[in-house]
Amino acid sequence: MAAGRHSGYREHEFRDKDSDVDQSRRKEYYQDRERRGGHDHRDRARVRPRDVKEREALNGASHSPLGFGNSSGGKAGDHHVRSRFHRGPVDREPGELSSGSSSDDPELSVSMVRDNSVINQGNGVLSSKRRKFSPIIWDRDDGKLSAVTNSKSKNGHSIEQVALPPLPPPPQLPEGFVPVSSINSVQLSADHAPTIHDVKVSVDSPQDQQNHDQEPGVVDEDEEDFSLAPNISTSRWADSNNALDDDDDDDDETEDVKQDFVPKRRRNTPLANSIEQRLLKAPSPEVGEVISASKSSGSEGERRDTDHEVEVDKNVYMDVDEDAANGNVAEHLSDTDSDDDVDRTESPKTAQPPQRCINMLLGCRSVDEFERLNKIDEGTYGVVYRARDKKTGEVVALKKVKMEKEREGFPLTSLREINVLLSFHHPSIVDVKEVVVGSSLDSIFMVMEYMEHDLKGLMETMKQPFSQSEVKCLMLQLLEGVKYLHDNWVLHRDLKTSNLLMNNRGELKICDFGLARQYGSPLKPYTHLVVTLWYRAPELLLGIKEYSTAIDMWSLGCIMAELFGKEPLFNGKTELDQLDKIFRTLGTPNEKIWPGFAKLPGLKVSFVKQTLAFTRLRAMGDLVEASLFTLVAVDS
Numbered sequence: 001m002a003a004g005r006h007s008g009y010r011e012h013e014f015r016d017k018d019s020d021v022d023q024s025r026r027k028e029y030y031q032d033r034e035r036r037g038g039h040d041h042r043d044r045a046r047v048r049p050r051d052v053k054e055r056e057a058l059n060g061a062s063h064s065p066l067g068f069g070n071s072s073g074g075k076a077g078d079h080h081v082r083s084r085f086h087r088g089p090v091d092r093e094p095g096e097l098s099s100g101s102s103s104d105d106p107e108l109s110v111s112m113v114r115d116n117s118v119i120n121q122g123n124g125v126l127s128s129k130r131r132k133f134s135p136i137i138w139d140r141d142d143g144k145l146s147a148v149t150n151s152k153s154k155n156g157h158s159i160e161q162v163a164l165p166p167l168p169p170p171p172q173l174p175e176g177f178v179p180v181s182s183i184n185s186v187q188l189s190a191d192h193a194p195t196i197h198d199v200k201v202s203v204d205s206p207q208d209q210q211n212h213d214q215e216p217g218v219v220d221e222d223e224e225d226f227s228l229a230p231n232i233s234t235s236r237w238a239d240s241n242n243a244l245d246d247d248d249d250d251d252d253e254t255e256d257v258k259q260d261f262v263p264k265r266r267r268n269t270p271l272a273n274s275i276e277q278r279l280l281k282a283p284s285p286e287v288g289e290v291i292s293a294s295k296s297s298g299s300e301g302e303r304r305d306t307d308h309e310v311e312v313d314k315n316v317y318m319d320v321d322e323d324a325a326n327g328n329v330a331e332h333l334s335d336t337d338s339d340d341d342v343d344r345t346e347s348p349k350t351a352q353p354p355q356r357c358i359n360m361l362l363g364c365r366s367v368d369e370f371e372r373l374n375k376i377d378e379g380t381y382g383v384v385y386r387a388r389d390k391k392t393g394e395v396v397a398l399k400k401v402k403m404e405k406e407r408e409g410f411p412l413t414s415l416r417e418i419n420v421l422l423s424f425h426h427p428s429i430v431d432v433k434e435v436v437v438g439s440s441l442d443s444i445f446m447v448m449e450y451m452e453h454d455l456k457g458l459m460e461t462m463k464q465p466f467s468q469s470e471v472k473c474l475m476l477q478l479l480e481g482v483k484y485l486h487d488n489w490v491l492h493r494d495l496k497t498s499n500l501l502m503n504n505r506g507e508l509k510i511c512d513f514g515l516a517r518q519y520g521s522p523l524k525p526y527t528h529l530v531v532t533l534w535y536r537a538p539e540l541l542l543g544i545k546e547y548s549t550a551i552d553m554w555s556l557g558c559i560m561a562e563l564f565g566k567e568p569l570f571n572g573k574t575e576l577d578q579l580d581k582i583f584r585t586l587g588t589p590n591e592k593i594w595p596g597f598a599k600l601p602g603l604k605v606s607f608v609k610q611t612l613a614f615t616r617l618r619a620m621g622d623l624v625e626a627s628l629f630t631l632v633a634v635d636s
């Protein structure tokens with residue numbers, strides 16, 4: 001999500017000031033290519049040529065499955081990565097708009113007039129698809145996890161267009177998917193790097209669960225005997241970690257100030273201890289209920305929405321929340337959607353790391369087995385490095401979990417991210433290979449496949465927007481990834497261009513699952529403070545708490561428009577401004593076209609009634625979903 005770094009486009013002015021060798025190398029390369037009018041024929045063939053060729057052959061020059069005209073104004077070869085897309089006859093001249101008739105399905109045809117940010121859609125008939133799986137509800141009342149099955153989404157392309165069915169019974173999750181709420185111990189075999197297959201989950205009985213709830217810091221005595229893994233105590237990454245720890249020290253002053261307000265956070269909390277605390281104290285972090293008011297206080301907590309039970313009032317929209325305005329929702333989420341009801345003002349009890357968690361660490365390789373090459377980026381919840389696996393020589397990305405944001409030990413966002421990414425495997429979702437540990441037990445790294453670019457950074461180096469066929473190629477991959485998530489009942493909740501990675505083969509992958517969570521039927525209230533502001537759906541901006549896949553689809557619509565226009569579609573500064581921008585473009589919704597609109601909790605301010613196209617484009621998500629049907633149908 002990189003909310004910290006990518007929170008607004010302004011931030012990118014500073015992005016390259018870092019001594020980030022990798023970033024500047026990429027940039028120089030692109031600029032050089034721009035100067036040369038760079039075609040890179042070597043790379044063309046590597047971009048899923050079969051997919052693209054087949055799609056474009058099927059589409060023909062005037063049969064874009066999306067029905068988009070080439071409003072990009074892009075020219076072939078004006079960009080390095082562009083050259084990695086196969087450019088077919090479907091591309092039009094710069095500025096040319098497709099007519100609705102160019103689509104195979106006129107009902108799905110779309111024309112975009114980006115100059116005035118108006119998007120028109122034909123009578124978009126929206127069809128829903130039947131889910132392959134129904135949701136498992138991670139409900140703490142359930143007490144038991146029924147099973148971790150081997151089922152997996154097949155990501156098949158056959159989609160039935162049927163009337164919206166009632167949500168089916170709980171789904172079988174992909175192989176190895178472990179609902180965080182159900183874990184109270186994780187064991188990994190010690191002789192090889194852990195994979196999800198190594199994870200053994202033990203589940204509390206309701207009675208155990210109750211005990212944990214009552215005495216969160218208490219661990220069984222027989223679990224206290226542990227020893228540290230020798231291979232991680234002498235880590236060379238210790239030095240580099242110290243450098244990071246220096247950053248922590250920089251925060252000490254702030255921390256000292258904070259302690260007037262909040263109990264001082266445990267420092268150097270052993271990971272094992274932390275994760276145990278987290279797992280024990282958060283009996284059901286994925287439950288999804290609205291959290292009670294007993295949340296963090298103090299300077300940091302003040303910036304967070306501490307009470308989501310309280311009805312959102314006008315102030316929510318009138319206040320300029322700097323973080324929200326900058327799109328930094330992750331900051332909010334760690335508390336607001338932590339889904340546990342732990343009183344964070346309570347001083348955590350010190351507890352020895354129990355054996356089972358040390359077992360987990362023993363199973364992990366040391367980060368020493370990787371050679372650090374350079375720092376790629378630093379987000380709110382992690383620092384990402386480029387590194388080389390000394391054994392295999394493979395270049396990977398290492399995301400170090402930041403612990404300092406958490407008072408309660410191992411960050412919930414990271415638990416979720418690791419859980420989802422270790423479990424889900426899809427070409428459009430970044431692959432996490434394993435988890436490795438650093439010199440101290442509170443440093444933990446996710447080993448991910450290395451991706452050379454993110455779409456946000458990439459677009460900043462481009463003089464022209466992506467062409468029509470490039471957008472189609474990117475959107476197809478993105479939609480397939482999101483479809484896979486939704487088929488498996490996971491909402492990403494922070495889709496934006498900086499969370500979309502791309503490699504030099506033109507493959508797009510979704511990353512940053514820190515805000516992701518499972519949803520189910522019936523819907524439960526979740527925090528509405530999710531999704532970076534510019535990509536946040538109006539229902540979230542208006543405080544709705546029972547939301548679903550449409551919020552991701554809205555983000556996809558914003559992303560698609562941004563790919564075409566090279567500028568964010570709705571770049572509001574505050575939540576109110578964001579809504580205003582949306583309504584000015586799409587029209588102000590009303591009770592007729594959006595039943596329940598008048599009762600939305602955030603509708604305390606009256607918006608100017610814009611009589612634009614909202615009735616026809618009620619949610620961009622619908623548009624994108626409709627496009628997906630067409631794309632997939634053509635592709636298959």
Ligand SMILES: Nc1ncnc2c1ncn2[C@@H]1O[C@H](COP(=O)(O)OP(=O)(O)OP(=O)(O)O)[C@@H](O)[C@H]1O
Nearest residue numbers: 001002003004377379380381382384397448451512
């Ligand atoms: N596998 C990867 N390969 C290359 N770069 C990556 C990879 N994963 C992440 N990055 C880079 O690091 C940035 C931050 O990663 P990510 O968004 O996962 O961190 P985060 O701490 O969760 O961010 P946020 O501040 O949004 O919470 C990304 O925007 C991307 O530029």
